[in-house]
Amino acid sequence: MGSEKVKAYYNSIAADYDHSRFENSYGTFIDKAERKLLKRWLKSNKNVLDLGCGTGRFLDLASQGSDFSDEMLRIAGKKYPEKLLHHAAGSSIPAENDSLDAVFSMHVFMHLSQSDIQDIVNEVYRVLKPGGTFIFDFPSSKRRNLVKYKANGWHAATSFDKPAVLKLLASKFEIEKSRGILVVPIHRLPNFIRFIFQPADWLLSHVGFKWYSSYIILKCRKK
Ligand SMILES: C[S@@+](CC[C@H](N)C(=O)[O-])C[C@H]1O[C@@H](n2cnc3c(N)ncnc32)[C@H](O)[C@@H]1O
Helix, strand or coil: CCHHHHHHHHHHHHHHHHHHHHCCHHHHHHHHHHHHHHHHHHCCCCCEEEECCCCCCCHHHCCEEEECCHHHHHHHHHHCCCCEEEECCCCCCCCCCCCEEEEEECCCHHHCCHHHHHHHHHHHHHHEEEEEEEEEEEEEHHHHHHCCCCCCCCCCCCCECHHHHHHHHCCCEEEEEEEEECCCCHHHCCHHHHHHHHHHHHHHCCCCCHHHCCEEEEEEEEC
16 A cells, blocks of 8 residues: 555646545535534634645645645645645654644545554644544445445555444544444435435434444544
8 A cells, every 4th residue: 555655646636636526526515524524523723733634625724734745735835825734744743742732634544554544643642732632534344345345456445443443543542523424325416405315314324324324534532
């Protein structure tokens, strides 16, 4: 899987990233759902890092961003010249111990090996204040098993089930909240009937089907 491959890939697609990922039905849908959740969960946190910020999709919700792709970061810098942006790997955050109120990392872990993810979790633990918030997402293994998903190379190849996530967080973080996104593939429906299925999706993801969602977003608290 190799993080150099991930970096090279994002450098090569940076110019087209916003358009190809978020200007379609799926992208628009998940962007809206994720933004709503991040806003709610970040609340009034001030010193917030967007780890793997890419082209800055959520940088308006953070005070600083970091990414190891210089091309993705260059675009983020054009959009948000006032933000502090670090060209850095997630396992090496240029911040003091116990200094940040919150860190979020969207659509990053799915690309990385278990050991790279563990390094990032340990690093986030180092830089967060005690009680600080860590939000991240990952594809759900249960869903993937159900739909017999086959990974195509490293891209989005990594998924987790609940025991694996608990092992990853171990004694460092406790899960405060979780949300499943897309139990029902609403994004495939025409816009004008989505509102009928959205309550069903919300309900299913709250009554035992959460881990059958396409992916899960967690809000964790540093112990
Ligand atoms: C799918 S993009 C997501 C960008 C942004 N978070 C979003 O949701 O639009 C993944 C980003 O994570 C960055 N990334 C992946 N692994 C990383 C790592 N180990 N350290 C820093 N950045 C990483 C990539 O360069 C890329 O910009």
